[in-house]
Amino acid sequence: MDVYEAIRKRRDVRSWFSGKHIENEVLSRILDAGNRAPSVGLSQPWNFIIIRDVETRKKIKSIVEAKRGEFYESLPDGKREKFRNIKIEGVLESDLNICVTCDSTRKGPDILGRATIPETSEYSVVLSIENMWLAARAEGIGMGWISFFDPEDIKPVLKIPENIKIIAYLAVGYLNEDHDIPELEEKGWEKRIPVSNLVYENFWGNSTGQYLEKALENYAFQWK
Known part of the structure; x- marks a missing residue:
């Protein structure tokens, strides 16, 4: 599939994992896609921890479930x-997990662009994750970004050094179902805002010209 189709079909998945094993050659292509992402000053601040061990994943799952319970109690x-009907993780159901981290000190202090906006190290890692997500989708593999945890609870489980920041914990695996719309939209939790509602021109709050607005609406319609 081309990049636009991969973007359109990408889903943040927690359900529908088939249990099929991801071959190392396929996983290598996904990881290489992540490593080819743009990074501030070519610092490549990411690391990828592949988690296959079931006992380790069980520890992660228990941390996630505890946070899910806290969030549930906080809801009206x-x-x-x-929320009861929304699955928030696929830690054990997926073939493997990937923890993606950020080392904001990599390649020393003289990184072009990082001195003015230090957060660009973390932004770079997020770009790497998106590359992996799209590559996975092109391979027919689903990925879910799990965020119901305190990173400091996971660090000792994965033996991550204190100065390294966790950016994402991902469940990765082949799927036995393909869905046209995001699961959160299917379950009635939230809806996607049309891009035409999110674009300004020249300054904040100023609407675009009618021709660009129409073009945005028409293109979005083609994807439905």
């Missing part, structure tokens, strides 16, 4: 019922 009654 109307949202609790919706």
Whole structure:
């Protein structure tokens, strides 16, 4: 598939993992895609921890489930019922997990662009994750970004040094279902905002010309 189709079909998945094994050659292509992402000053601040060990994943799952319970209790009654039916992780169901980290000191202090905006190290890692996500989708593999945890709880489980920041914990595996819309939209939790509602021209709050607005609406319609 081309890049636009991969973007359109990309899903943040927690369900529908088939259990099929990801071959090392395929995994290598996905990881290489992540390593080819743009990074501030070519610093490549990312590392990828591949987690296959079941006992390690069980520890991660228990951390995630505890945070899910806390979030559930914080919700108003109307949202609790919706959230009850939403799966927030696929730690054990997926073939493997990947923890993606950021080392903001990599390649020393003289990194072009990082001195003015230090957060660009973390932004670079996020770009790497998106590259992996699209590559995975092109391979027919699903990926889910799991965020129901305190990173400091996971660090000792994965033996991550104190100065290294966790950016993402991903569940990765082949899927036995393909869905046209995001799971959160299917479950009635949230809806996607059209791109035409999110674009300004020249300054904040100023709407685009009618021709660009129409073009945005028409292109979005083609993807439905």
